[in-house]
Amino acid sequence: MLDHFQRRKITDIVARWACLGMVFLALVPLASVLYDLTLKGLGGFSWAFFTQLPKPVGETGGGMANAFMGSAILVGLGCAFGIPVGVLGGVYLAEFGNNRFGKIVRFAADVMSGVPSITVGIFVYTMVVLTMHRFSALAGGIALAILMLPTVMRTTEELLRLVPDSLREAGLALGIPKWRVILGVVLRTGAPGIATGIMLAVARAAGETAPLLFTAFGSRFLSLKLDQPMGSLPVQIYTYAVSPYEDWHQQAWAAALALVLLVLVLNVLARVMTRQPGQGR
Amino acid sequence: MNALSSTLAMPRLDLHDSASLLVSDQEAQSPARASQSAKMATENLSAWFGKNKILKEISLPIREKRVTALIGPSGCGKSTYIRCLNRLHEVIPGARMEGRVLLDGQDVYTRAMDPVALRRRVGMVFQRPNPFPTLSIRDNVLAGWKLAGMRPERPDDLVERSLRQAALWDEVKDVLNRSGTSLSGGQQQRLCIARALALEPEVLLMDEPCSALDPIATAKVEELIHQLGEKYTIVIVTHSMQQAARVSHYTAFLYLGDLVECNTTDALFTRPADRRTEDYITGRFG
Ligand SMILES: Nc1ncnc2c1ncn2[C@@H]1O[C@H](COP(=O)(O)OP(=O)(O)O)[C@@H](O)[C@H]1O
Ligand SMILES: [Mg+2]
Numbered sequence: 111m112l113d114h115f116q117r118r119k120i121t122d123i124v125a126r127w128a129c130l131g132m133v134f135l136a137l138v139p140l141a142s143v144l145y146d147l148t149l150k151g152l153g154g155f156s157w158a159f160f161t162q163l164p165k166p167v168g169e170t171g172g173g174m175a176n177a178f179m180g181s182a183i184l185v186g187l188g189c190a191f192g193i194p195v196g197v198l199g200g201v202y203l204a205e206f207g208n209n210r211f212g213k214i215v216r217f218a219a220d221v222m223s224g225v226p227s228i229t230v231g232i233f234v235y236t237m238v239v240l241t242m243h244r245f246s247a248l249a250g251g252i253a254l255a256i257l258m259l260p261t262v263m264r265t266t267e268e269l270l271r272l273v274p275d276s277l278r279e280a281g282l283a284l285g286i287p288k289w290r291v292i293l294g295v296v297l298r299t300g301a302p303g304i305a306t307g308i309m310l311a312v313a314r315a316a317g318e319t320a321p322l323l324f325t326a327f328g329s330r331f332l333s334l335k336l337d338q339p340m341g342s343l344p345v346q347i348y349t350y351a352v353s354p355y356e357d358w359h360q361q362a363w364a365a366a367l368a369l370v371l372l373v374l375v376l377n378v379l380a381r382v383m384t385r386q387p388g389q390g391r
Numbered sequence: 392m393n394a395l396s397s398t399l400a401m402p403r404l405d406l407h408d409s410a411s412l413l414v415s416d417q418e419a420q421s422p423a424r425a426s427q428s429a430k431m432a433t434e435n436l437s438a439w440f441g442k443n444k445i446l447k448e449i450s451l452p453i454r455e456k457r458v459t460a461l462i463g464p465s466g467c468g469k470s471t472y473i474r475c476l477n478r479l480h481e482v483i484p485g486a487r488m489e490g491r492v493l494l495d496g497q498d499v500y501t502r503a504m505d506p507v508a509l510r511r512r513v514g515m516v517f518q519r520p521n522p523f524p525t526l527s528i529r530d531n532v533l534a535g536w537k538l539a540g541m542r543p544e545r546p547d548d549l550v551e552r553s554l555r556q557a558a559l560w561d562e563v564k565d566v567l568n569r570s571g572t573s574l575s576g577g578q579q580q581r582l583c584i585a586r587a588l589a590l591e592p593e594v595l596l597m598d599e600p601c602s603a604l605d606p607i608a609t610a611k612v613e614e615l616i617h618q619l620g621e622k623y624t625i626v627i628v629t630h631s632m633q634q635a636a637r638v639s640h641y642t643a644f645l646y647l648g649d650l651v652e653c654n655t656t657d658a659l660f661t662r663p664a665d666r667r668t669e670d671y672i673t674g675r676f677g
Contacts, residue, residue: 208484276521280583283479284535284590285511294538298525 147367154364164330170357174365176332180247180341181316183334184326187251188315192258193308197297199259200266200304205292207267216267223260230256231321239325247333247340250326257318258311265307269300302383309380313373319344343369429493430455430624431476431513431594436490438471438480445471448490449650451643453594458620460639460656461628464671467645469628470518473596476626477513478506494594511535514592518599520579522571522586528563531571531582535590549589557585558615577608584615595619597627601634613638632672636660644668 112120158173165172199219203212230253238249273296281291297304322328327339328349343365350362429452438446445468453459453476461469474480475488478499492499499509522531532550536543543549550567554560559581563574571582580600587595597616601609616638619625629635635642636656643653644667652659652668663669 274521276517276519277523279479279482280517280521280523281534281538282482283477283510283515283517284538284586285507285509286535286539287507290538290540295523295525299523301525 144370147363147370150360151363151365151367154360155367159361159364163332167355174341174343174346174361176330176341177343177346177365178368179332179334180326180329181343183247183336184250184254184322184340184342185312185316187247187336188254188258189308189312190255191251192255192262192311192315195255196259196262196308196311197266197304199263200270201292201297203263203267204270205296216264219260219263222256223264226320227257227318228320231324234321235324242337244337245325245327245339247326247336247338250322250340250342251336253321253325254315254318257321258308258315261311261314262304262308265310266300266304269303269307270296272303273299306380306383309376309383313376313380316376317344317369317373319348323348428455429453430495431626432493433472433475434491434493436472436475436488436492438468438475438488439486440471440483441485445648446475446488447648449645451650451653453624453626454641455624456621457641458616458625458627458639459641459643460635461626461643461645462630462632462635462671463645465630468648469630469645470598472645473515473598473626473628476594476596477510477515479510479515481506511590512592513594513596514587514590515596516580516583516587516598516600519603520576520583522574522579522582524570524572526571527568528571528574528582529567532585532589534586543589553585553589554582556588556619557581558611559585575608577604577611580604580608580612581615584612588619592623594624594626597625599628599630601629601631609634632660644671646671 156173158171160173160178161175162171162173163176164174199215203216206212207215234249234253234256238252239245242249277295277299278291281295282288286294322342322345326342326345328345329339329341331341333340347362347365347369350358350365353359431453432451434450435448436446436450437444437448449472461472463469471480476492476499480486480488488500494504494509494512497504523534526534529550530537532553533543533546536546536549551560551564554563559578562578563569563582566573571579574582580603584600600616601612604612613634616625616627620638620640627635627638639656641653642656642659644651644659644663644665646667652663652665654664659668660672663672669675
């Protein structure tokens, strides 16, 4: 017969191994995705892959320079629209949002962050694409901005709330106007954390396919025109993956690997930034 | 423990005798007459947090180029009182006040007085040192200028002068670019004093400036207050009667939101007029 103590010890061991097992189970998809991607994608990495445009259908070779450039522009547009609105919205919520309106906005942002990205795509399609009568990079940028907005806004708010009130009072007591205290003291103190939130939002936006399908659409040419369709990594991966050509499949794998590496780098950057010293937390 | 005798034994008290005796006890007790030489004064100042009335009709003169100490048990409204003087009370949601606060005879709660401008004339040092963590020591000293979008004429001179006045220059002159929060607690508090002095305020409010400091740092800051008292009008909140006796010329005793007594520090500690003051300074409650 086991005594109380031994029973407890066994329970402890079983529970611990169960947790560990589940962790490994959770890691299996991640590890196998990375393994598979590297195996199949790395072979496609070449100078031409990153610098050349797609060859006409049927010819082999060529690269995805249009998609790399397009993704950079689309994400850049998303940031240009999403970051100012998100950060200032977060400032509003943290500094002035202790009222009903603030509560409503906070709730709306939380709901928005749960909206499927394809819904955002269709929304921008009806609002922008149908009005402009064409797919455009602009519409893609707006869709990405909408996706980034709730994350940026809520992280900004959370981080500004962590800034102690004593710093706000120190600023006010020095005769600094409130808006300058918010910009010069509060935002600045929270900046490293906010930058982390932005990085994570960018990483997510960079990998989105659905909102771009209906908005930026895709293009096989290197285009810098914001009112024209534009290629992007996720959309091109999708197009190539469903195509019948072996060469395109290879390129899709390579592009997928490149995208995952990009997201990985953004995430690592975000982590490194939170570790920066002198941040007062 | 007899607090009265220990207060009396404080050697620094003698230093103030000559200064405080220049004004007779009589004059100090009569706010009406005293307000002529007062840099600041409050008249029937009451303050609330929501429905709680924290300060009850406080009338108190604050003498120019003198150190006025506010003593009283914690929670009696000392912080609230000095935060009314630079209009920092009103930034707390639900907080309000009534009555008058005068600076050079002018009501600071009129529309003509911009709280931002007022706070540049009436500086404040808080209980916990609160240097800006993202700014260097040098920029912390200049924060009142730079963050307000202004540039002092000779910033380097101003930094040195302010840090010297705060008795911190020798300790930090070689590390001015280090973060303000890299300093020790006592140094941070003196940095905050330097930051307030860099605006060349007319009045300096100090809310228990030593309560987060160790005894050595406390001694340094007290020495500093004592020196600054010759140039600036200072209001210092303290719950240490010894500290009040060491650094101040005048002392006001607050109890449960009432101003019980105000007098020269010397007189208040040796001849308290009110029973409650006597009980407090002899340590019978509080
Ligand atoms: N932000 C606040 N909100 C509500 N009540 C407060 C707040 N700050 C202080 N009080 C109350 O006001 C009273 C006086 O506080 P305070 O002026 O800080 O006292 P002291 O500085 O003398 O210790 C206390 O009873 C305290 O509970
Ligand atoms: Mg206090």
